[in-house]
Amino acid sequence: MTxxxxxxxxxxxxxxxxxxxxxxxxxxxxxNPAMAKLTPWLYEMLSETFADQGLIVGEVTVNALTSWTQYFKNFSMIxxxxxxxxxxxxxxxxQKGTLVQVVTKGLSRRKIYFSKLLTGYAVWTAxxxxxxxxxxxYTVYFWGSDGVSNLFYAILFPWVFGMMIMSVLTMFxxxxxNSGHVLLGTGAVFFICIILGYVPKISKYLPTKLMDGLELCNGTAEVSDFAYALIIALTIMVISVIIGMVAFDKRKL
Amino acid sequence: MPDIKELLPFIIPLIIVQLILLAVTLRHIFTHDTYKRGNRIIWVLVAIIGMEFIGPILYFILGKEDA
Incomplete structure (x- = not known):
């Protein structure tokens, strides 16, 4: 396996x-921090356009939260x-048929599957x-960490979400x-979560909730609000690992 | 425009990363004789002209032969 x-x-x-x-x-x-640093300047540039429309730009204050806002905005991108x-x-x-040799040489399919899964986890974590x-x-260097609460959980939850996505990806x-199907499947899971997230009642159960770390940072949400989403995400993770393992045992290489 | 000195902490690492990427790409181009498409001159030009990240990434996605 190693x-x-x-x-x-x-x-x-x-x-x-x-x-x-x-x-x-x-x-x-x-x-992320660069955008936060440039924000006042961007507003200054746009202030004339805004003034024509009747909007007046006041003093723009940038702090650590501005940088973290960018961080969570770019998260779905990464x-x-x-x-x-x-x-x-x-x-x-x-497609290349390279797994056939290692399986016929006696490497068990489970080991192949878990190596791929672990490598996926490792790459995502790194x-x-x-x-x-x-x-x-950068954020701590420029603005310190004043006004940012629960930072540890706010960045831990998106990581868990990423681990879940990697498990789903490995299952597909x-x-x-072909890789098109993998993208389609993973994308479907991702977007179904996002669309369901517009229904307020169930949004707190959805794994995508874990990406809203910003609410934790600015204090509008409590860590306990994320408990359901965390449990659901971990469940999906375990289920997809098991399904993938069983399916890989049976598939034709 | 904010003071350029304030932006230096952002710009310097970006330049370093970009130069590393350029060096790796050029090394890869010169140690490989055949490419998926195009030839060596084209890829060297693309990598150097588009050296702000985009050229080397284009090479790795479009030009590098599969092993």
Missing amino acids: AFIKKECMELTRTGKLLILSIIFIFFGIL MIVIVLLSSAAFTNEY MFLIYTGITLG GAVAG
């Missing part, structure tokens, strides 16, 4: 995927990036740490025929 994980990591570095991913995430990580780039983990191998770490570093990878 050998197969090693192979997965090698594939990531040799195909340049890891490099592209980390560069995109570094870029987005820097972008989810899309990571889903796009890791969607082919299984299907590439189906990228998340890059993204969060850079934003955190084990089931689907």
